[in-house]
Amino acid sequence: MTEASPEVEHHTTLALDIGGTWIRAATVTHDGQLLGARKQASPTTGSAAEILALCAQLADEARAASPVPPRGLGVSTTGPVNPQTGVLYDPPNTPAGFSGLPLGQYLRERLELAVVVDRDVNAAALAEQRFGAARGCTDFVYLTVSTGIGGAVIADGELLRGADGAAGELGHVVVAPGGPTCGCGRRGCLEAVAAGPAIGRAADRHARAHPGSGLAQLRDSLGGTPLRGHQVGAAALDGDPDAREILAAAGAAVVSSIVDIVNVFNPQRVVLGGSVAMAQPCWIEKANAAVRQSALQPASETARVVPTELGDNGGLLGAALLLDRPTEADHAARHRRR
């Protein structure tokens, strides 16, 4: 099956999206349809062997839905990965078993398919460029605000990779010096201020400091367990003023970071995705206003901030597109040779 030709017009690609919360698989058609989609919770305490076996099983199940032999397997995965070897690095926010996971080699041997592995944000950016909110763009930034905050940059048509394929960590830029401690060890990173868990922790701090507040009552009603980002979002929708203020502060940090991004990358678009950002559609309008008013010319006039069009499917669709970019897999090799 590794001989399936990429020239076949109606090819399919097997796709795997490995996140901290879900592992998903599907057969992706040439025009971006998902067939035989599967998902299962990521094993947060599993060993490397268990995680690898689960990935192979889901991919195998999704392969059964393909009308033709898939041309290969694209894998999008949480956290930085060496795109040449398909081995994961050890980032914050990644379950323990994921560190050093030899994804590429294992899946290649187990499934007997060509395999390309890349970061989920890179895959999602490629998907937005082909099928979504960045169609036709050569210069754009994809920013996801979810359990973590990550980014991918397409510059002059190419993914910005950096020396080790680890570029794009837009969530690990300090936006609040001396602020909350981040999973990466620094204080006040955008991720420590505006990702879902950071919003939950801010609400918790507020609840503990103000025992009579709505957030404190919410926390008590949940048995005193730490609040989570989506619960703060729900409280804000119900009109809780403290929840609204906490979300507004997170939004202001994201908006200011988007202005920074426009100054640094001069993109045509900033595509905003991730569960936290998707739940706060007003951030898009605020970011556009801030870019117009505060970014440098001419970047301020060029950039448009837009919501993801593909949402949760970006990682899977983009994983399939990794097979369109044969140079991605050997980027690191080319890089070292020069």
Add this chain to the structure above:
Amino acid sequence: MTEASPEVEHHTTLALDIGGTWIRAATVTHDGQLLGARKQASPTTGSAAEILALCAQLADEARAASPVPPRGLGVSTTGPVNPQTGVLYDPPNTPAGFSGLPLGQYLRERLELAVVVDRDVNAAALAEQRFGAARGCTDFVYLTVSTGIGGAVIADGELLRGADGAAGELGHVVVAPGGPTCGCGRRGCLEAVAAGPAIGRAADRHARAHPGSGLAQLRDSLGGTPLRGHQVGAAALDGDPDAREILAAAGAAVVSSIVDIVNVFNPQRVVLGGSVAMAQPCWIEKANAAVRQSALQPASETARVVPTELGDNGGLLGAALLLDRPTEADHAARHRRR
């Protein structure tokens, strides 16, 4: 003379470096020697016509030193510029007459030479890559801390340009929310905290708030004129504790920004230049320690922070190198066609 072949091994290139403080010109040999170097103070109140005439005059004088007809003129200029048309945009920190200056066309006609125009930071980055602190690097960031703070990014061997050629404004990233107002209108940009004038203003604020302090005495001894960055630097060297603290705060902001840069770009090197940074060599060591300790793996292990090797000559040397990159001039055209 426009027919001078770039294949000639021992060619020369005319180079012009237009800064907010100085306009400099020289003939640059193929191996990076400067011949017939000229410089004159930038006319801060001059009209566009005066600035253009001065540029042409200095270039003409420098051309006289060239042993062979130069193959063309490379121009590095302060602030963003459209590399296709050679027209300057209107950035902060640029003297009024520079806005909209049609540099490329004027100099092409006046000097009868092929002309390529680009931002000074882009030129300086190319020079460090060829002759200086980034020799052999495919992925690095050049950061200059001077009257302003600017950056240039080389990613996978190419300049990061963005949609309008305005990418790389690393000085206009907020590092101190609610901090001092920046020339760009935002508050707390790195430039508003750590550039030379920002250091001078911080010392001024301190002098006004603490009339008996050494900085207040220094200010009085200068007739009450606002302090300037290099005067604060001299006071720090003389042991003034307040001047040291102000410089340490600026240094901490630069160091933290360098960690951000490592996370975002995963570079092999960060080359630190500009008069303010060159006067504070301890920033290099502090930045390397912070990158090792605080940046994400694997970027933290790859990146080295190094001082500029070319200093003030980077802009001129890099201007000459712009002629080696024929694709730079029509980048925007290619970009728009895709």
